[in-house]
């Protein structure tokens with residue numbers, strides 16, 4: 001290895017001479033210990049500003065939320081620009097983003113991998129987040145095997161969805177604290193927010209490192225702690241108050257870590273309650289939160305104005321404080337407008353992400369686009385701008401429908417003939433495979449940002465039929481018969497905010513987009529939207545039984561009982577509502593308390 005160049009950084013006083021190692025032990029050592037022969041010398045100056053933390057952002061994705069949380073807690077940020085900056089840090093936060101292999105490529109090629117190993121070896125204050133925990137291990141099977149930093153023994157593996165486990169593991173889960181770690185003080189009994197498809201498994205070889213485990217299918221390592229080296233698989237910057245207090249425990253060395261005891265001890269993955277804000281410009285050109293009745297957002301009075309239910313950032317902050325587990329913004333005229341030209345919407349995201357410390361999803365208009373000047377923007381560029389502006393997940397509506405239709409049309413028929421005519425004289429197997437082009441927005445965005453960052457929003461309308469044979473789409477036997485006594489229905493997908501119907505069902509769409517890389521489904525229902533009569537249980541059950549990614553039930557919530565019903569009768573991972581929260585008819589806390597009483601695990 002070439003030693004990194006001499007530090008150029010003009011750091012504060014307190015110079016320390018460090019060495020970059022050529023080999024690495026398994027336990028961090030005190031900084032007074034010197035490495036053996038074979039180490040290349042590197043002199044750097046350690047920074048000494050107690051209110052500044054060094055952030056390792058290697059440019060692979062959005063770490064805006066981590067920045068916002070650190071600033072919210074009153075700390076400044078110094079960015080790592082070279083390996084020397086790592087070695088000079090007083091306190092280093094490493095929020096790993098993107099895929100394991102590409103992260104290691106960047107760290108290796110910039111010399112930062114060695115600097116990180118050295119920093120950890122010297123037992124300097126370190127906090128890895130999500131991939132920042134996984135990279136500490138020997139290797140990962142994500143697009144691999146790929147070697148990691150090799151600090152902790154073990155292999156990072158994918159969650160196994162073959163037995164019906166929903167992957168990615170998205171949501172608020174409970175930590176089982178196994179070791180007295182200052183970082184986790186105050187977190188006992190609380191839920192924290194996870195979003196990942198790969199996990200590190202506990203073993204005899206890494207037992208000493210583990211400070212908490214979490215259960216999802218199997219037990220996996222949710223945090224490690226050894227001396228000053230800490231890392232968490234969950235996202236403290238998105239875990240509300242609990243997460244902020246964990247971050248504070250790390251940032252202020254003498255933080256007391258005191259947090260109110262949980263009202264009810266967290267024990268497993270919680271069902272999520274999501275507040276949704278449909279956003280558009282009203283007739284005066286102001287960006288407002290609106291709400292439709294079956295997607296019609298104009299008042300039924302003579303004025304026909306777009307309903308104005310409040311300001312997007314104010315409402316989002318309110319819902320965060322009230323206990324929403326996530327907040328979604330849908331730019332509902334995004335199919336018409338070009339989102340990158342919609343600067344107010346991007347500004348909404350900027351401001352909301354400074355105040356809301358739970359996940360933010362943004363949708364509307366994510367598609368390839370050529371503007372009036374002939375400049376072409378790919379859907380990936382549009383999504384990237386949303387991520388840079390503070391989104392944790394993006395949601396694709398219309399474009400996902402077109403992508404799924406195109407994908408299903410690629411069906412290639414393959415025939416297998418028997419080679420052993422004596423045993424299987426007429427044996428022929430026919431298989432139909434769809435072909436992925438890799439070019440759809442879904443595939444491109446999920447490849448760069450990961451499946452967990454890509455939600456597909458489905459806007460179906462119920463179509464009653466007499467028999468399943470009447471249509472080439474999956475039907476359900478409906479709980480309430482249709483207007484002419486029909487016993488079945490299929491759910492026809494629409495685009496452009498329900499304006500155009502497409503020849504594809506919600507079931508077929510959900511399965512196709514899962515194949516194409518969606519990590520979650522936001523399942524609306526135009527018939528139920530704004531009606532307050534409850535979620536469409538038949539639809540939610542059909543789709544949530546069909547896929548292994550999380551499904552968010554949406555449209556129709558009118559009372560707390562509708563939430564317990566959808567969780568009792570379907571496999572939905574989350575339930576979303578809009579109107580009842582905007583009109584202050586039902587507070588989020590009332591929903592949570594009702595769910596607790598109904599025996600549903602939620603984050604309270």
Ligand code: 1PR
Pocket residue numbers: 276277278291292294295296297330331332333334335363364365366395396397398399457458459495496497498524525528529530531532554555556557576577578579580
């Ligand atoms: O197609 O990629 O540009 O995305 C457009 C996005 O905007 C889609 O996610 C689509 O669902 C949404 N959208 C478009 N038009 C409307 C509309 O209402 N006219 N809103 C619209 C969809 C539905 C839900 C709503 C729930 C809960 N909103 O998100 O919030 O139905 O409501 P409720 O609790 O009051 O019943 P693209």
